[in-house]
Structure formats: structure tokens, C-alpha cells
Amino acid sequence: MPIDALSHPLAVSATPVNRQSPMPAWAQVHRDLKTLIDQVSDIGEQLPTELEMASIYGVSRITVRQALAALAQDGYVERRQGTGTFVADRPALVQHDFGLMTPWRDRFRAAGEEAESIHLVDGEPEPEPAELRRELDADEMDLPRLHLKRLHKVNGRPIGITDSWIAGRAAQALEGRELVEGSVSKTLTKVGIASTQQHHFLEVRTVTRAEAALLQTSEDGTLFVDWSVGRDGGELIETARTVWLGSRVRFHYATPGA
Template identity: 65%
Template sequence: MTAESFVQPIATMATVVDRKSPLPAWAQVERDLRALIDQKLEIGSRLPTENELASIYGVSRITVRQALSGLADHGYVERRQGTGTFVADRPRLVQHDFGLMTPWRDRFRAAGETAASVHLQDSAVENEPYELSRELPVAERETERLHKKRLHMVNGRAIGLTDSWLAGRAVAAVRDIPLIEASVSKTLEAVGLVPTRVEHFLEVRSVNSSESTLLQAGLGSQVFADWSIGRIDGELIETSRTVWLGSRVRFHYATGLHGAQTLRAE
């Protein structure tokens, strides 16, 4: 394959950097190349040189180098000394089924994966966000909360981040004890507080700066944000926000013959 043949497809499909965008130029280039790799480019394909990419996107070589570094960090490309940058064979997307009652870590371990959550005990305490509090009656918004933050990992890679705000009986029950396997749900179960109903609200957005750091993801990365409200016979026990990194998790949604629904993250 000639050098020109590596350049032409990218040049045809690339989206030029928007100078008016608040997103840094390197992040725009990284995002665009990531999309091209996901949708168009085959594993093993060689990318244009830094000079060629700089010309295609209208940016400096330093900007291109930063974008390629981010892609390499996330497993999208492999940089080979003296030969160039190639599309990497990325690890498969993580599979996670919300429709099952078994905790996600246990399902992964049963499948031979290494799955764990880390309780970020030194993280700053965060107030319950408006996206959750607006779904609650005024009286419940004013009750005490206990904040817990956990980072979720599979095979050593961060895939998600959960903030929980415990309420009601859960505050006193959990305040002075360590989380079992860094899991709020397992800890609540151990003290006899298992929600009988959990509502979920799902949306897609970009990571914020804190999430970008903890998930080791670029600022342009997309996440699935799952907001939930858990109750025991109507009594508020927990609200939470979980963000799943879109480049490492995907969702599957199905309906059965009688309208049964399953929402699965893969």
C-alpha cells in the first residue's frame, strides 16, 4: 500500500478542528480519529504520519502528537518506532447486564474476569446533584445524606464510577462500617436494607474533568450516566449516579413477547 493510500481515506473522512469549540484542538483530533477507528478503519491499518495528520486537521504536530498519545493510552492505536502508528486490536467491550439481580462484579468473576470496585475514601464529599434531588419530594431533599464514591474496574481498566448518597436508615447503618468489597449494595444487604424498588434514568453526556482523571479518559469521552433512586416500601434509602465509559461499555436493550424489558451494558 502506498503512502498516499494511507492519507486519502482519513483526509476524506476527517472533521477539521473547530477553532470556536471550547474543546481543545488535540481533544477534537483524538475524538475524530477515535470515531474513524470505531467505524471505518481496520485493525492493523497504518495512520498517516504526524505531518500528514497536522495538514489534514489544520493543527500543529504537537497537537497531533498529544491526540495520538491519548489514543495510545486508551488502546486505540499502537505506535511502532520507525514504522508509524497503527490501529490496535483493542480489548473487547465489557459486558454488563442490568436485567440480572446478581452484582456485576460477581458475574464478571464467574466468567473468569478480574472485576473490582475501589472505595475512594479520600475523595471530596459531594452534595446530591440537582438531577437526582428534583425527582424527590421536598421533604426528602432536606434529609441527611452520606456520600460514598467508588471506581469500577475490569481487568485493571477503569470502566465506571459511582457516587451514592445514602439516606434515611441507611445513613446510621453504614456510617461507621467499611463497605463490603467497596460495594454499597452488598453492605446494605448485610445490614438488612435491600431496596424493593429502584428507578433508573439514563442519559449520555461528556465526562467532566474529575471523571476524566479517574477514568483515565480524554475530555471528549462520552459516558452513559445512570441516575437511580432506591426505596424500601416507599422509604428513601439511596440515590446514586453511575457513569459508564462509552468506549468500554455498551448497552443492549430488548423487549420480550409480553413486553418484558432487559437493559444490558456490554
């Protein structure tokens, strides 16, 4: 049955595109629809047509089509040829537990999920970001580094990317060695090296174009960025940047009772 576009919750609550914003029109529509789907839409609900949404947002059908394509890629909507666009039954968010020492891949596998980290071969190694170098002592700056990049997936869906800069003795131990299950910590443990202290710094930012391509998401996606520094006593082992896709990952931590 055709929907009444004017009374549809998306039409009532939609925020028209702001032509003064530096964000592209399609990205504004994509962001607004994603928020509204989370807030006012049910699984399987039919959305207004492209023409109706173009009128609602004050944009062209091509702009709406681009926004819907990005939403479909994120798993928010399902587009059915000749029928319309419907709210999708999205997979549950992947939960990452802070403070647990068990590797995240092992936790998911124990729960019957498929979890893997795929080593990506770079052209030129990326330099260690300033955000990490600020956390280092002066004598740690010039240690040799080995850059490793991994793509993390759960049940075939990309959820995050880790860039690791292995330092000093650890870098020499890993040079030319294949990672065990895509894990730096498991590989280092095999050669008798481990980070016994980990300091983490968490922030939020928008995905870059390169990250969007690897994570198979739109370019206005939000990331949780986990910067970390690992040492064994006073010895620097690893600095790392892990980005987790906000639309697919949530974080959990527990605090002791009073």
C-alpha cells in the first residue's frame, strides 16, 4: 500500500539541507536519514520515494539516490527494484569490552562468531602520527619502527582498522615474520616479547576517504579512534591507532561497585 509521504515520520522530522554548510548535500541527507531511522522508524517500514524525499530535503533525486546508496551500504536500508526503499534489519552492533585482556577475536570466536584480522600490504609505510609521538620519551623517538596495517572483520563485515608501529627490539623480532591470526600481541608472545602496560586515549572523528573504502562505508561515517602506547617496563614495544566504525561497534566497560 502506498505510504502517505506528508505524514510519514521522516517527512515530519526531516531537517532540510543547509546550502551554507561545507558538508555535501547528499551527506547531509544521509546523516539526517540515518538519525531519523534510528529514532522513528521500524524494521521493514517503507520510506518515501526518491521524488518525495527530494521535495522534503529540497535537493535533486540524484542527491537522494546517492544518500540512499550510502545508507544501503551501511546496512540501514534495503532497496527493492520496482517496490521502494525499506528500513533494513541491521545486524546488532559489535561490542568491544574495555579492560578485558582476552583478544577481541578470541572472544567473538568463543561466542560462535567469525572474527579475523587481515594484514594489508602497504606501498610506502605511514609515518607515526604526532598524536602518538607526543606520548613518547625523547630517547624513544629514534628507535627503529616497523609499520603494520590490519583490517578487522566480524562475520565478513569490516568494523575497524589498526595501524601499529612496532619499536626497537620488537620491530627486529617481527621483521619478515607472518602475524599469528593477524595479531601483533600473539606474534610477539611467540618470540617472548609482550606489552605489560597499555595506555589508551579515545577520541571521535569522521572517516577519511581511504578508511571509508576499506570499511565499505560512506564518507560521512563516524569513527572511534583508540590511540595506544604499549611498553614492557621502561621498554617501548608498540604504538597503535585503531579506528572502529561507529555504526557497527559500541564500547562497554564495567566499574566496581561502591
